[in-house]
Amino acid sequence: MRTSTLIRSFARATAAAASLLTLAAAVPAPAQEPVRKIPPAIGPNIDLEPGDFARSRRFGPGDKVVMTHYFYWYDAPSKAHIVDYDGSDALTTHPPTLRDFSYKSVSWHKGQLKDMIAAGIDVVLPVFWGSPGDHTPGSRMFWSFEGLPPFVKALDELKAEGIEPPAVGLFYDTSTLESNGWGYHADLTTDLGRAWFVATIRDFFSMIPPRHWALLDGKPIVDLYSAAFAKAHDQSSIDLLKAEFPKRFGGTAPYVIREVSWNVKADDVYAWGGAVRPNFLGVAEIGPGYDHSAVPGREPLVVDREGGAFYERAWVQALNRSPRIVIVETWNEFHEGTTVAEAREYGRTYIDLTRKYVDMFKKGIVPPRPRTAYTDAATVAIALGATDRAEGLARVDVADGRSAAATTAGKTSRAPAKGVGGRYLYFRVDDGFKWARSMHAAVEVDYYDAGPGSFGLQYDSHDPSAELNGAYKPAAARAGLTGSHAWKTVRFDLPDARLDGAQNGGADFRLAF
Template sequence: MNIVYRCHRLCLAVMVICCAAAGADDTLGEKPPGEFFPLRAKDHRDAPSFRRGEAVVGTTYFYWYDVESRVHIIDGDGSDSLTTHPADMDNISYKRASWHKTQLEDMVAAGVDFLMPVYWGVPGKHNQWSFVGLPPLVQAHDEICKEGVDVPAIGMFYDTSILKHNGFIKDGGRYHVDLTTDFGKEWFYTPIRDFFSLIPPRKWARIDGRPIVFMYASAFAKAQDPEQFNYVKRRFESQFGVVPFIVKSADWKGPADATYSWGGAVSGPLIYRQVAALGPGYDHTAVPGRKPLIVDRRDGQTYVDRWLKILALNPKNRPSIVHVETWNEWHEGTDVAHSREYGRSYIVLTKLFADMWRAGTVLKAPSLYPDANSVAWTPRRAQGLEIRAGGGDGVWRATKIAGVDSVVADVNPFSTDSRYLYFNVDDAFAFDL
């Protein structure tokens, strides 16, 4: 009797979801593309895992490039799609295990513990690069493992852009995912299911045995539901025998296992209780249609300063996970991978700091204000407070007022009724909290 009831309830639930899918003119598909599905708890016995609180370094891995089709290499108008460039442009392709192997070997050299392929896997679109590129990655991972090398584990970076930009409808139209609906939640879950079905479970990056999933911004969802992550966890456990470890962007509603923010390459380190995000700088000059935004690398000093900032924190209280943003986003110039412009310098730096991070090293930045009760600034005399260079909505000019050197907020190009001055604050007082 109970079995019949459960089957009836399951069929009803599937029917409801399918009806909703019919309204979207497409279906999610009951079968994922990979062979590692379904799984049970026994399939995860003795799987390698990080411990919660263990110091680790992960990075986002952009694998959408393809030299043959020139996708993500040359723009439609024939212009260069990349701001910075991989050292070897001849072999770059998500289809080639040899390219993935080179990247994985360099991650080993950089001291990276886990990588997160940036996944745009729209449900049912199994011929797209997000799906096609993962088996060659797994093949490359296997080849290095057979050489006796410890290879970074594989987590998932869920690029939630696909919640809005997806071509999910059969005619190529988009379905804007509404997470307050049953179908929307199932749509949201399906890319996670599909991704992990393609990765052997012993290769998963885990915390306390649970596979790591980083979530990009919530802004692409049509609507949110505070229960959205609980739904994902229940569905994943029912089909894979384990609960995922979800790291959400701070703008998502509902409970997750950890929180982070994207943007560490622009304004890092961005520090949360369990995750710190940082990167070497930013430059999206090659991306069409964007307003200029450059965060100067300063010959590596930007990256060094950001690492020093988090290494100054008390190991008892500082985050355990460092998200290096990114391994190879060459469009936006946030890469630390081997490149034409910077050689292997950022691989060397990442290795240096990653080893310190795992060892619990503390590097105290020199400061005159570790115990200060206040900081101050006057022109030509910074006392723990330094005015930032003018720019954006914080434009200023130097002048004299009553014979005294002064700085005055100038016209804000973005607003007629507000002006701003921005300061860098020596926050050494906070390092031992």
């Protein structure tokens, strides 16, 4: 089919159908788990008492909390994470200088922590790659342990100077479930796998004195990366963590924030990739854009920072939703260009922007809609073709929203193409046209009925039960295709539209084919 010369009046939507195909296959018996002994905790802060948390920083139910991921794996003297194996630059964005740029440097950690204070960050989440299989100096991931004492010393020096640094939680980089010094692929449904999982978290906190811990509702924070690196997982690993952690750490059970790929019950949930597409499952995960051009072997993926506009839109979306927790993705992942830390390319721009929006977030300020040429318009529209004619409605070209220009039965149009992950056409509504935080709107689409089949519309809604916390709610209507080879019009009703740009590419709605 061909899609529309014109998308006319604009509004809200509901429901789309999906099908499920299940394949059955013979499953071989699981391989025998290796006989391994988990080593004791690597750090000194173990077997704590409740009184040890007297100086921990506490966040209660009424507090709004901003966190960020802190990548501390860089070491300029050895060129670790600075230069790729082929001698090329490993960084997409760059620190202002490589001097003293090292996880071994107290002054480097101290400078980063001071900048986090300037940005308004409450909780720093060191990205931890330590594992029970890497306790020995010289092992593959030992740097992750080695970098924590200088980090702690930096925290202590700031406190000695009367400066309150961000409190500390854990970002557990779960890729160590597969990549580690033992060469062990952890199965978290087995005794060894569960023990490995718990020991990794234990090791991190054993190296961080409790005076620096962030306690959310009285609980230390454990933010989990993707479950995909586990050979298998189930609820038992989380249950064991909740049972065993308090025995070694003064009766405290962790506040576990699961990445959405974890099929478990936890205290909260988020989706990784906020620097590519802001998401708001429970925790708001946002970032400034993405570019992993310097990473060898990856397919190109660039999300333009737009001079800070992408990041600002993400923050405005978060302010409109008023979550309890916002995680900035990331403080300093220079490889993937998701940094908000000071950088050679943009100076302190993103530190200043973060502070601006953190202050608004803490005060509960929601910025007013901007006034544009479409603020008082009754409709917005777009005529699709080789060059779209946009009148307050723009098509968004993203990986799963590819299309080709065509002229069909005398009208200019665009035909959806198979993209990465699906066949969609995405659209963004002019911000000035969005007259309220919750809108009742409608979308009319002119389409060429090449048939057979159907298509629908999915929109950014206030419905928390819809995909990605309402970002992809299907409209109730669908357009049926009969092969009449005529131009037709379909109307989609959107009764609870939010339209905060939560879809791919910052889009507000998409046509789904």
